Amino acid sequence: MEEAMADVDDDLLLERQLCFALTVASRSVVGVYKPVLEKMGLTHPQYLVMLALWERSPRTLKDISEALLHEPATLSPLLKRLEEAGFITRKRIHGNERALAITLTEAGAALRQQATAVPGTIMERLHLTRDEVAELHRAMTGLIAATQGTGPIQNASKDAASQGR
Numbered sequence: 001m002e003e004a005m006a007d008v009d010d011d012l013l014l015e016r017q018l019c020f021a022l023t024v025a026s027r028s029v030v031g032v033y034k035p036v037l038e039k040m041g042l043t044h045p046q047y048l049v050m051l052a053l054w055e056r057s058p059r060t061l062k063d064i065s066e067a068l069l070h071e072p073a074t075l076s077p078l079l080k081r082l083e084e085a086g087f088i089t090r091k092r093i094h095g096n097e098r099a100l101a102i103t104l105t106e107a108g109a110a111l112r113q114q115a116t117a118v119p120g121t122i123m124e125r126l127h128l129t130r131d132e133v134a135e136l137h138r139a140m141t142g143l144i145a146a147t148q149g150t151g152p153i154q155n156a157s158k159d160a161a162s163q164g165r
Helices: 002-010 018-038 044-055 061-068 072-084 106-115 118-126 130-147 152-162
Strands: 088-093 096-104
Touching: 018 044, 018 118, 044 061, 044 072, 044 096, 044 106, 061 072, 061 096, 072 088, 096 106, 118 130
Parallel strands: none
Antiparallel strands: 088 096
């Protein structure tokens, strides 16, 4: 019984907190990206927007917001700065004045070539292999899905609850 209490007490150690480890890891990894992205004239959040646009352009603000799991209001200042830098254009969609189309400019599309070196550079700086990055990505994607109620952890809980467990 005392051993079980010790485990519970140990669960409250800062070093055992998942939220703490994720926060520090996130800040640290983004810090590794910073000097690499600065050479491209991008911040990390801007890089994420550009990644979404390199996948498909044009995209609506709503579509980018959903892809990045960010509120449109959070993205608006980033998009304004990307437009000022000459990487994108923002235009109202004809027939739907509430929708905003975000389109890469030639300079924004050309920046993709420079960005192809980013993943390899980051892997090298973090001393990770492509397989290790893929495994970390799978784990993080699973956590994201679980927090959104769509992942295995949430689904397992729902299944148990629906079966009266």
